[in-house]
Amino acid sequence: MSSSTARAINDAGDIVGDSTFGGGLSNATLWRNGAVIVLPGIGGEARAINNAGQIAGIYAVTEAGSNGPTVVAYQAARWDNYVLSTLGGPNSQAYDINDAGVVVGEMFSSEGYIRPVRWDGTVATDLGTLAGEFAAAFGINNAGQIVGTGLKASIFDPASTFEQRAFLWDGPSIIDLTSLLDSETLTAGWVLESANDINDQGWIVGSAYNTLTDARRGFVLAPVPEPETWAMLLAGLGLIGAIARRRVTVV
Template structure:
C-alpha cells in the first residue's frame, strides 16, 4: 500500500481481510470444517460461535467456503500464529517446514488451501495445501510470493516479486505461472469463470525507480487489465457474476465501501462514521465488511470498529444480532471478512472486558428440514477432512 493510504487503513481497520475464492492478506490462517462449536449463542435467527482451541490466546476467521469450511488462524498471541485445521473442536496444524510460520489465505470447495510460508530469515513463498501435502508454488527466480485465492477449478491467484522490486499480480494455472499486467499489483480474488479482482499501483518515475502515488481497484479478464476507477481504490472480492467489492476514497477524502457492477461504482453507505470497507461478497449479492461506529467529528467518538452486512439497500451492524448474554459477556463483532452463499459470516470478534480477540461464525438458523440436511453434509466434510489432516 502507499504510505498515507496504508497507515489509514491500518489504523481504522486493523483486522482487514484480503479475498477467497476469497482471500486474506497479512493474516496467518487455518481451515475449519465448521459443524457447530461449544461456545455458541443464538439471537434474531442467527447462531454465534467463537473459534477457540486449547493453547490459543488469539484466533481469527477470515474465509468461508460454500460447504462451511472456514479459513482462520490460531496462536498464543497475534504475532505468533500457525495455520490450523479445526474439526468439531479438535485442532490440527497444517504441514509446515521446521522453524517456519504459515499463512493460509484461500480455500475452494474441494478443501484445497493456498497461502504462503515464511521460513526463518526468508521471504514468503506461495504454497498449496492439498490434504496432508504442501506444494511450493514459487519459482526459483521469485524473491517473494504469496498465493491468496483459489477457485473451484484450481486456478490460483496472488502476487510475486522478482529481485525485490514491486509486486506483480500472478496467476497459477495448469502448472504455468503467469505474471499479469500491472506494476505493483496484487490479485486477491478469482471467481469460477476466471475473472480476477485486486489492485495495481499508479507510479511515477523517480530517481531510484518507479514511485507509487496511488492504488487502483482492478479486474483482469482473460489476462487483460482494466481499472475500476476512483482516485484511490482497492478491490478485495469478486462473485461469480463478476460483481466486485472493495473501497474507494470519496471526494472528501473518506474511505467508502463500494461495489462495482462493471465499472459502475455504488457507495454502500456506512454504519455512522465516514470510513468503512467492503471485504466479501457472495453470489446472492450480500456484502460484508467493517466500518467506524461513529463519526470522526463526534467529540465522544472512540473510533470503534463494527462488522456490517449490506443486503441492499440497508447496512446492518452485525453486533446488533448478538443475544443479551453474549453482549453482557463483552463480545462485539469488529470485522466481517467473508460471507458464503448460505449467508454464513466469518470475521474477528473483540471482548471489551477481557481484551481477547477471537474468530467468529455467525450463521442464519435454517428451517428444521434444511438444518438436518446441513448437519449431514457437514458431518461428511468432517469425516473427509479428518482423513486428510496431519498434526505436526
Template sequence: MNYTYQLRNHTMKLYFMPAVLLSMLIITSHTYSAEYRFVELGTFGGTTSNAYDINDFGQVAGLARTAEGYNHAFAYNSDIMTDLGTFGGTTSMAIGTNNSGKIVGYALTTEGYQQALLYESGTKTNLGTLGSHTSTAAAINNSGQIIGSSNTTDAAASSHAFLYYSGTMNDIGTLGGLTSLGYTISYANDINNNGQIVGYSLATIGQYHAYVYQGGTMSDLGTLGGNTSIAKAINDSGQIVGYSPNAGGNDRAFLYQGGIMSDLGTLGGTTSQAHNINSNGVIVGTSQTASGQTHAFLYDDGIMIDLNTFVDPSENFTLARATAINDNGDIVGYGINASGQTRGFILYNESNLNAVPEPATIILSLIGAVSLFIKRRMK
C-alpha cells in the same frame, strides 16, 4: 448461541383508517429476520485468532497464535481447528479456501522467506515465486485456480499479481505504474469461478487503483473521488466490492457493477470497507459507527446492517470486521472478546436472511379488509 433479530425501517402509518384497523397498518418497507449461531474461535495456546474465509460447507481458513507467540495457519471444520504448520519457519497464514477444502495462504521457509502455500488432503505445497524470494496466495476458486502476488526479479523488486494453475505461476501484469523506473506493482485479492481476478495496482505516482483482470486484460476501475481504490472480492456475476477514499479522503465501501462504482455508505461514522460478496449479492465488511467504534456489517438490498445486532449481548463479543460470506449466508471475521483479545468468529446462518413480503402485497391485502369493513358499516 442462537439469536434472532429483526430490523425494521421506514415505518409508515395510514392515518385515514378507522382506529380499530390502524393498529393493523404499521407497515415496514423492509424487514429482515435472521437467526445466527455465534462461534468464537480459539487459538493454538496464544491470545489471538482471525478468520479470513469460509466455503459453502462451513470450512474456515485463518490464523491462530501459538503459545510461543507465532501465528499459524488453521483449517476449521466440524468444531476442530487444525494447525497447518509452516515450511520450516515460524509462521504461516491461511487466507482462502474453496469448496473442495483446499486452502491457500503463505508460510515461512527455514530461511525466513514468506512463500505461497497450498494445503490439500493433509499436504502442504510451496507454490514458488515469480523469480524473487517472496510470494503470497490469496484465493482459490472451485477449479483450483490460485491467485496472489509475488516479488519479481526486476530491479525495483516490485510485487506482481499472479495466476497459478496446473503447476505454473503466471505474471498477470500491472496497470502501468512507473515503468520508466522499473517500479511496477500489482496485487491480486480474489478470483471467481469464471476466472475473473480482482485486486489493485500502482497506476501512477502514489495512486493505487482497483482492477479487474479477464481475458488477458487488466482494467482500471477508477475511484470514488480520491486517489486510490482496492478491490477485495468478486462474485460469479462479476459484482466487485472493495473500498476507496471519497473526495473527502475517507475510505468508503463500494460495489462496482455495470461500469459504475457506488458508495455503500457507513454505519453512521465516516469510514467503511467492503471485504466480500457472495453469489446472492450480499456484502460484508467493516464500518465506523456514529460513536467511532469499528463494527462488522452486512449490506443487502441497499441496507447496511450492524452484525452485532445479530449476536446476543451476553456473549460480550464485539464483531469488528467481517471478512467473508458464503452462499449460505454464513459469515466469518474477527472481533474483540470479553477479555479484550482479538478472536476469529463464525456466524452460522440458521434461518437464511430473507425479506418479509413486499409492502405492496401487505397494503393490497389490508385495503381489501378496509373496504369490507366500510361496506359493512354502510349497511
C-alpha cells in the same frame, strides 16, 4: 521469482496472488495448470478469483523517480482474460469478486473518506457506512450479499472511540451485526469488529472483540432453520448464541 504470496483459489484450482522479481514492485500473478502467469499492472496484487476466471485486486499508479518507479496511489482492478481494467477511483482497492463479476472493496470519497463500494462493471455504488466516515467491503457471495467493517461513529464526534463494527449489506442499507446479538452475548462483552467473508449459504466469518477481557476471537455467523434467527459460534470459545435476524435476508 524472489518471493510470492498466494491469496485466493477458485473451484478449478486456479490460484492468484502476487510475486516479485529481483526486489522490485510486486506483480499480480495467476498460477494455472502449473504455469506462472504474471498479469498486467506494475505493483499489483491479485486478491480474489471467481469460477469464470475473472480476477480482482489492485495495481499501483506510479511516477518515475531517480531510483525507479514510485507508487503514488493504488486503484482497484479486474483482469478478464489477462486484460487489466481499472474500476475507477483516485485511490481504491478491490478485495473480492463473485461469479457474476461483481467486485467489492473500498474507495476514497471526494472528501477523503474511505467508503465501501461495489463495482458492477465499472460502475461504483457506495454502500453507505455505520454512522462513521470510514468503512470497507471485504466479501461478496453469489446472492450479492456483502460483508465488511466500518466505524460505528463519526470521527467528528468528540465522544467517538473509533470502534469498528462488522456489517452486512443486503440492500438497500448496511446493518451493524453487533446490534443483532442477543443480550447474553452482549452482556458478556462481545462485539463483532469485522466481517471478512460470506459464502453462498450465508455463513459469515470475521473477528470478534471482548470489551471486558480485551480478548479477540474469530467468529462464524450462520443461518439456522428456525424463522428469524441466526446462530453465532465464536471460534475458540465454544459459545453459541441466538441473534435476531430482524431486517436481514439470509439465503
